[in-house]
Amino acid sequence: MTLRSVLPAKFATLEPFVEKWALTTSRERSHERENSSLAEMRHFYDVAAPCLKDALAYLDAKSLDSFQPEDERLMALCLSLAHVTLAVEVQGEAEPQNAQYRHEMRITRTTAERAN
Amino acid sequence: MNVESATFHPVSNDEVAMFGTAPIPVGPYHDPAYYALEREAVFKRAWLHIGHVSELPQPGSFIVRNIEAARASILIVRGKDGALRAFYNVCTHRGTELVAQSSGMATTFSCRYHMWTFNDRGDLRGAPDFERFFLDKADCGLTKVAVGVAAGLLFVNLAPEPEQSLAEFLGPLQAELEQLPCAKATAFAEYVYEIDANWKLVYDNFQENYHLRFIHPRSVGESATSPVNPFGYPRRFEFVGVHRKQALWINPEHVPGQLQGDALTRLADDALTGGFEELMAESEYFAVFPNFFMLNSPVLPFSHTVFPIGPEKSRGVIRFYWSGEDQCATQRFAREFAVAATRDIHAEDRSVIEAGQRGISSGAIKHIHFQAQEALCRHFFNSVDAAVKAYEAELALKGVAA
Numbered sequence: 001m002t003l004r005s006v007l008p009a010k011f012a013t014l015e016p017f018v019e020k021w022a023l024t025t026s027r028e029r030s031h032e033r034e035n036s037s038l039a040e041m042r043h044f045y046d047v048a049a050p051c052l053k054d055a056l057a058y059l060d061a062k063s064l065d066s067f068q069p070e071d072e073r074l075m076a077l078c079l080s081l082a083h084v085t086l087a088v089e090v091q092g093e094a095e096p097q098n099a100q101y102r103h104e105m106r107i108t109r110t111t112a113e114r115a116n
Numbered sequence: 117m118n119v120e121s122a123t124f125h126p127v128s129n130d131e132v133a134m135f136g137t138a139p140i141p142v143g144p145y146h147d148p149a150y151y152a153l154e155r156e157a158v159f160k161r162a163w164l165h166i167g168h169v170s171e172l173p174q175p176g177s178f179i180v181r182n183i184e185a186a187r188a189s190i191l192i193v194r195g196k197d198g199a200l201r202a203f204y205n206v207c208t209h210r211g212t213e214l215v216a217q218s219s220g221m222a223t224t225f226s227c228r229y230h231m232w233t234f235n236d237r238g239d240l241r242g243a244p245d246f247e248r249f250f251l252d253k254a255d256c257g258l259t260k261v262a263v264g265v266a267a268g269l270l271f272v273n274l275a276p277e278p279e280q281s282l283a284e285f286l287g288p289l290q291a292e293l294e295q296l297p298c299a300k301a302t303a304f305a306e307y308v309y310e311i312d313a314n315w316k317l318v319y320d321n322f323q324e325n326y327h328l329r330f331i332h333p334r335s336v337g338e339s340a341t342s343p344v345n346p347f348g349y350p351r352r353f354e355f356v357g358v359h360r361k362q363a364l365w366i367n368p369e370h371v372p373g374q375l376q377g378d379a380l381t382r383l384a385d386d387a388l389t390g391g392f393e394e395l396m397a398e399s400e401y402f403a404v405f406p407n408f409f410m411l412n413s414p415v416l417p418f419s420h421t422v423f424p425i426g427p428e429k430s431r432g433v434i435r436f437y438w439s440g441e442d443q444c445a446t447q448r449f450a451r452e453f454a455v456a457a458t459r460d461i462h463a464e465d466r467s468v469i470e471a472g473q474r475g476i477s478s479g480a481i482k483h484i485h486f487q488a489q490e491a492l493c494r495h496f497f498n499s500v501d502a503a504v505k506a507y508e509a510e511l512a513l514k515g516v517a518a
Contacts, residue, residue: 026305026452030459049375052449059445075445082379082453086460089373090335098335101463110305111442112452 007070007077011055017044021080024075026110029076033083034099041064041095045088048081079112124345124354124365125252127176127353128156128474132491135355140497145314146477150504157507158406158500160274163285167270167410168437170193170302171219172200179219180205184431185315185424186274188259195236196223201409202263203238208256265294268301269408269419270439289359289402296402297390298411298419301437309432310492311466313473314501315407315424318432321491322409322420322490325349325364329466336463337493342367349489350401358406358499360492364399364413376457382450383415390439403492405499416454420462428473430459434462 006015014022020036023029033041048088059071067075087095142149172194175498181190189205191214196436206228207214214227224241226233233242238258243311246253262273262281264341267339271282282291293299311318325348340348345365354361372380403409416436417473423431436455467498476484486494 026455029452030456033456052375053378054444062443064442064448075448078445078449079452081375081458082449083400085373085375085379086335086456087455088274089376090457090459093243097466098362098460101467102459104311104466105307105459105463107305107307107311107455110452110455111303112448 005070007074008058010058011051011074014051014055014074017048017077018073020044021084022076023080024076025107025109026079027111027113029080029083030102030107032080033087034102036084036087038087038093038095040057041084042085045081045084048077049085052078052081124349124351124491126255126345126349127491128486132494135380135491135494135498137200138487141483142476142478142481142496144497144504145317145484145499146473148427151314151424153425153504153507154424154500155185157503159183159424161279161503162406163264163271163273163278163280164406165404165419166190166303167269167463168263168298169200169268169270170304171270173302174221174279176221176223177219178215178222180215180217181272182273182425183272183405183423188274189213190272190300191225191258192263192270192272193222193236200263200265200270201236201238202261203258204261206259207232207234208240208258208430209243213443214258232256232382239272244334266290267296267299269293269298286359286404287357289361289404292400293402293410296410296437297387297417297439298410298437299416300390300439303438303441305436305438307434307455307462309462310425311430311432311470313430313469314428314476315422315430316496317473317476318422318469319407319409319496320490320493321465323360323362323403323496324471324490326466326487330466332461335457335464337370338367339370339372340365340367342369347489355493355495358503360403360495362401362492364401364411366399366414376453379453379457380415382446383454386447386450387414387417403496405496416458418458419481428477432462432466434458 006018023032055074059075062071091098124220144359149480164183167179171179175194175196175198178191178193184363190202191205192200192202194200206215209230209232212227212229215225223236224233232240235241240253240256241341264271266282268288329341348365350362351365352363399413401409403412408421411417419435421433429461438451
């Protein structure tokens with residue numbers, strides 16, 4: 001018996017982040033950002049940011065509706081990285097203060113979610 | 117060094133002096149009596165944006181929207197003939213709210229109370245034991261509401277006979293809105309917030325840039341401010357009847373973060389391939405009276421509607437209209453980023469707007485002040501207040517007649 005890979009093989013370095021960040025909806029991803037420390041997000045960003053272009057290029061080579069489960073997880077990690085990028089690149093030390101303001105901003109629909 | 121960045125000329129005080137310079141009374145921003153007048157004078161008379169045609173893609177599609185300011189639930193249906201029709205979502209038997217779902221597919225609508233059933237044109241088609249009524253079915257149709265579409269945006273008007281058609285109401289703005297992504301969009305993203313603040317106080321926040329550097333030092337920051345334009349003031353204001361426009365200034369020297377830059381570049385590329393090249397030069401802002409605006413930023417275009425819920429309570433609905441569903445992973449990433457980035461900015465706004473309402477509602481001050489670069493707020497206040505005053509005059513006339 002072989003276990004299917006969690007992520008496509010060339011992105012194995014991102015596997016430690018799957019459980020926390022491979023989330024299904026935009027709302028879940030935004031909540032995870034708001035419930036994470038800046039240090040946790042910096043760690044994810046530092047490892048994942050250098051892989052983003054390759055990961056998106058790998059996924060761009062497939063049609064969105066043909067994703068295997070490991071592709072979906074990689075896509076979800078990339079989408080969480082979009083949220084985490086705002087914490088790391090934009091908000092920085094202001095992230096904890098500004099995170100509290102976002103709880104009331106409910107994401108109700110995105111094109112990424114509709115496909116799920 | 118970009119030549120454009122070397123100088124910046126804000127709109128002069130003189131250019132907006134025609135809207136007055138006096139302090140603005142705080143009453144309209146919290147007084148329940150003023151809000152009651154606004155509901156009649158503004159929200160039951162103006163064309164109100166409440167959705168997008170992509171929500172009614174095929175015959176049989178319907179949506180239901182609550183307009184709290186009018187205490188109304190509105191049913192909008194795309195009929196079998198393809199035409200859009202809007203009705204009060206109210207059974208004509210005894211007034212029960214007809215449709216409970218917020219959207220779906222149907223060509224008939226049955227009231228769960230006594231099973232009166234209406235078709236997609238609002239006609240009463242069936243009612244159990246109807247011969248015991250003293251009525252003609254033809255007189256029992258759903259109450260119609262005027263509905264119109266401009267640039268893909270759905271508007272309704274709750275006046276029994278609207279004073280203007282939607283096209284008359286929008287005037288020259290309609291042709292400009294028709295050039296925007298919303299006119300072609302078949303998909304959108306949305307986030308929603310509720311806020312303890314008067315709808316005008318909420319809306320005003322998004323009509324001035326004076327606060328940008330203080331409230332959004334990081335989320336907006338140098339993308340829209342710089343030493344030549346430290347407050348990020350707009351390049352141009354324009355006033356079109358009760359509506360308004362402004363051309364927002366973008367700092368050409370701003371360098372975004374690495375992944376932020378990648379996402380923004382992709383969004384700009386998508387806008388270009390979508391045929392919106394001419395719109396990319398500047399960020400154009402369209403404020404449609406009373407409570408809707410569209411910011412056609414080259415990279416983060418969104419619409420924002422502020423629905424009053426009470427004198428000190430509102431709901432904001434932000435939408436990103438996209439040219440279609442996601443085509444690939446990179447586009448999906450960029451769009452997710454666009455929604456999250458704008459949400460960050462609006463969350464910062466929401467916090468300070470509520471603080472403003474608390475201060476105003478405390479009664480500590482009698483007036484608020486708008487500077488020349490807050491001219492859109494002043495024009496907005498003037499427009500609402502003119503509608504309220506006209507309505508009060510009508511009431512007074514009726515009182516005299518009676």
